Amino acid sequence: MKQERRLVTELPGPASRALAARRKAAVSGAVSVGNEVYIERGEGAILVDADGNQHIDFGAGIAVASVGHAAPAVVAAVAEQAARFEHTCFMVTPYDGYVEVCEQLNRLTPGDHAKRTALFNSGAEAVENAVKVARAYTGRKAVVAFDHAYHGRTNMTMALTAKVQPYKDGFGPFAPEVYRVPMAYPYRWPTGPERCAEEAFAEFASRVHVQVGEQHVAAVIVEPIQGEGGFIVPAPGFLKMVADWCTEHGVVFIADEVQTGFCRTGDWFASSHEGVVPDVVTTAKALGGGMPLAAVTGRAEIMDAPVVGGLGGTYGGNPVSCAAALAAISTMESEDLAGRALRVGEQVTARLATLAQVYPQIGEVRGRGAMLAMELVVPDGSKRPDAALAKAVVAGCARRGVVMLSCGTYGNVIRMLPPLVIEASLVEDAMDVLGEALAEALG
Known part of the structure; x- marks a missing residue:
């Protein structure tokens, strides 16, 4: 064409x-x-x-078709896998495609620490499971999210999402123990962009200390560049300050890279632009090369914390989607x-x-x-x-x-x-x- x-x-x-x-x-x-x-x-x-x-x-299915529509390698991989088998459920009879996608995500996500990955179907499902993992690991309940955030349409992720219309209107009550803090939004920061990072972090730390208590926080979740909220690039240094605060207080730092991941921002993951190594990364969209696939990748000790059988799902890591993802990742690297x-x-x-x-x-x-x-x-x-x-x-x-x-x-x-x-x-x-x-x- x-x-x-x-x-x-x-x-x-x-x-x-x-x-x-x-x-x-x-x-x-x-x-x-x-x-x-x-x-x-x-x-x-x-x-x-x-x-x-x-x-x-100029939408790519909301950042999904990063390797292009009908990418030849993806099409070939999908056809070949579909001709072999379309589904067995990894929890019933596993297969190598799931394992290989996890290996690639462990390799590509930021940081050289030991990692583990679990596969799911959508970005919202990945975020929901990331929260589950953080709570299992820390034994804490509270989750901190930001103004202008978008994390999905499930009950938990609607609670994390900031915007009522159209995502939350009429659908409550939402999951509890979610707390919201200001985002370092340079264009709209009251005192101007130059002071945005420091002041936004100070407000973040103060609100969490007063309203939640650091010892109760399981996770802070943030999009390295906020997507649905307006493509907001946080003020330089803000994400690093938040990540360091998480380390200091034993809080899991979750980077929601569902929209920003897989080369979209000029690096494999947007966290890398700020020198941030998240504890947990959620991915979806471009990962599947057009097929539905999502993942949670994180530090091994965090990802192994839930009880055996605590993570999973019938279609998570579908073999056809895994084949598409491997072809998409190969295309991203080779091109x-x-x-x-x-x-x-x-x-x-x-x-x-x-x-x-x-x-x-x-x-x-x-x-x-x-x-x-x-x-x-x-x-x-x-x-x-x-x-x-x-x-x-x-x-x-x-x-x-x-x-x-x-x-x-x-x-x-x-x-x-x-x-x-x-x-x-x-x-x-x-x-x-x-x-x-x-x-x-x-x-």
């Missing part, structure tokens, strides 16, 4: 509109859809809809996708910086590697979020054949997560479209 944007109908086209009508009649209305084009196939960074339109994918993420980031950042010079509505451009965003605000010096503008820009991109995503606690951030194999020409085209959509939305 030629890697180019190509529109042959209006968007959405007639076939997609027909499928949307079927969806409305068959699918729960609680399942949202951000773009009403229905996809039939994909390759690389291109998605082809039911009407034959070719879209540039240096961490390096490619840095190059994509440089290209996108340069274009966003140019737009920011023209449009004061772009309050900040931020991110690392190919995990980038721009925060849109009312240009009156107040930094008031402009969610309506973000929504209009995303819709304008969609009408032109570029899949773009929004996010943020206030709904005013446009995030960019292209497949790491994307060609430079597609990046340029997508940035042109973004500029057109922004100009159109501003009239």
Whole structure:
């Protein structure tokens, strides 16, 4: 497939509109859809809809398709494994693919200490199990999470997630013993970015001491770059201070790398940018190369703490997903996708910086590697979020054949997560479209 944007109908086209009508009649209305084009196939960074339109994918299924859609090595591995067997349940009759994925995660995650891994199905499931492991290891109950956090949609992970709409509204009560503290959010820190790290850490340590007690905390969980909350890159040094505090007080430091992991930020894991070695790392999304797979990897003594049989699940570490993961990891290494993420980031950042010079509505451009965003605000010096503008820009991109995503606690951030194999020409085209959509939305 030629890697180019190509529109042959209006968007959405007639076939997609027909499928949307079927969806409305068959699918729960609680399942949202951000773009009403229905996809039939994909390759690389291109998605082809039911009407034959070719879209540039700047979402990668929310950071899943990092090795590209229909990556040849992944497709071959999935087909070969499916032809042998699709499922036995690792807890009933184990198989080598599960073991090999665990070996690779133990090798790749930060730190040279002895590690163990357990496999699951989704990022939320991985986070939930990481909390279980931390509680079993420490004998403590409390878990500390941050403002703007997103950790999933299960009961425990909804408790950890900061944003009510749409993730928590009407679904409580939530799991207890979860405490929230401020995030070191440089753009919105009251005294400015220069003092953000030190002041945010001081507030973190004070609140935990007063409201929880260090001796009661099992784990602190944090996204090294917050995803759904707005692609917030913590102030430099903040994560290291929190990690050191955890070590001092015998608290398990959990890095939620579900969205940031596997080369997305220009390194295998975003924790490494801050020189942080987490006690436990949760992964999913890009790990499976498009197939559902998640993992919890951590220090051996922590991961071995739960009772035998305390971790597991029917589908966790499905053999087809494991085969896909091994092929995806091999592709990431052989094609240096961490390096490619840095190059994509440089290209996108340069274009966003140019737009920011023209449009004061772009309050900040931020991110690392190919995990980038721009925060849109009312240009009156107040930094008031402009969610309506973000929504209009995303819709304008969609009408032109570029899949773009929004996010943020206030709904005013446009995030960019292209497949790491994307060609430079597609990046340029997508940035042109973004500029057109922004100009159109501003009239």
